[in-house]
Amino acid sequence: MKFIADGMLGKLMRWLRMLGHNVKYSNKLDDAQLIAIAKKERRILLTRDLELYQQATAKGVQAFYVNGQTQAENLAKVSQKFGICLDIDMAKSRCPKCNVQVKPIPKEKVADKVEKSTFAYYNEFWECPKCGQIYWQGAHWTRIRKTLETAKELSQK
Ligand SMILES: [Zn+2]
Numbered sequence: 140m141k142f143i144a145d146g147m148l149g150k151l152m153r154w155l156r157m158l159g160h161n162v163k164y165s166n167k168l169d170d171a172q173l174i175a176i177a178k179k180e181r182r183i184l185l186t187r188d189l190e191l192y193q194q195a196t197a198k199g200v201q202a203f204y205v206n207g208q209t210q211a212e213n214l215a216k217v218s219q220k221f222g223i224c225l226d227i228d229m230a231k232s233r234c235p236k237c238n239v240q241v242k243p244i245p246k247e248k249v250a251d252k253v254e255k256s257t258f259a260y261y262n263e264f265w266e267c268p269k270c271g272q273i274y275w276q277g278a279h280w281t282r283i284r285k286t287l288e289t290a291k292e293l294s295q296k
Pocket of ligand 1: 234235236237238239267268269270271272
């Protein structure tokens with residue numbers, strides 16, 4: 140299951156990548172290009188644009204109209220529709236920026252790449268092989284978990 144998201148769904152795209160999904164995204168693609176790529180690469184088109192959704196469907200492209208008011212609502216909708224698990228598994232997680240799977244990196248290798256306090260406090264780190272960004276489940280993780288919990292509650296309704 141692979142996705143392509145329209146330019147208005149940049150945030151949802153980042154969430155889905157963190158959850159381990161392959162999501163193509165560029166805010167420079169027009170409607171015709173989005174539909175053509177979805178068709179060629181057999182990607183599900185996620186869109187916030189009802190007209191684009193209808194056009195894609197008419198052309199035989201699998202599409203989903205995402206019209207939630209919050210990220211949690213959007214996540215709940217895609218989770219319900221596609222059976223997406225709303226827990227982040229770092230073994231599958233992708234870099235939100237590059238759509239490439241992150242890899243565990245030994246703590247000693249990140250000493251000069253993260254703040255001293257981060258290095259002192261955390262033991263598990265991951266690196267994006269493409270952009271080199273280092274990830275860890277830091278303080279911001281509380282907010283991430285909270286959004287995912289809200290999304291889970293919504294998806295069970
Ligand atoms: Zn990256």
